[in-house]
Amino acid sequence: MKIAWIGLGVMGFPMAAHIRKAGYEVTVYNRTANTAQRWVEAHGGTAAPTPKEAAQGADIVLACVGNDDDLRQVTLGDDGAFHGLGAGAIFVDHTTASAEIARELAAAAKSKGAGFLDAPVSGGQSGAENGALTVMIGGEDADFDRAKPVIDTYAKQATLIGPAGSGQLTKMVNQICIAGLVQSLSEALHFAERAELDIPKVIETISKGAAQSWQMDNRWETMVEGEFEFGFAVDWMRKDFAILLDEARRNGAQLPVAALVDQFYADVQKMGGGRWDTSSLIARLTRD
Incomplete structure (x- = not known):
């Protein structure tokens, strides 16, 4: 089976490496050709000058890029992958993007006799590097x-949720959950500090009960x-929030906490924390 990978950022670089290590061609x-060459030097395989040429002859084409606009460019642009996508091939998109573009690309792939999966991931850079991502798929x-x-080479969990767009909608659910968890943990730690509690002992105790979460543990x-x-990064989380809040306006869901936390992240950006981890919400509470 021949594989093509488009987008070698902090997630895509190690994800593609896991596929190669599993023995696939x-x-x-990558938009920056030097990065693609560096990947080839480290892992073998070949580099293509355009997404179209990468997709030609591939059985499965996978992508992980920045946003809806980037995704349209590498798929439907003049040298986009869909111009090289063959009948029977499958395009797997790991970008966190809108459900709208997922449905658009699914229809475009179908018109070419190809398949499409929207497959955003959770687990961050460490999950990508360790082959332990959670993949939610439409x-x-x-x-x-x-x-x-192929997906299993870098995933610990890969689940088909429903039709095209379902993966992106599930990623929105994931981000809504994380927003509430991180803000609550920030407030809890801030409170414990002000109460002059022994925080390690507090966490050791409550992490064994109902308050436990991945965010708390890690x-x-x-x-x-x-x-x-x-x-x-906070900048990435705000991009995701823009997508999910737009979808909420479309489907009528009320997300008062998510909308509030989005503004808290805007405060962190103003503090110069755009590239900080999302756990930096606590910095708003502890700043002088």
């Missing part, structure tokens, strides 16, 4: 079944220490 494309059963062995220490130069 991989052709990569599309057809047959396309999912065929692409899943972020409380760095939050208390004010260390945020890692992880999933």
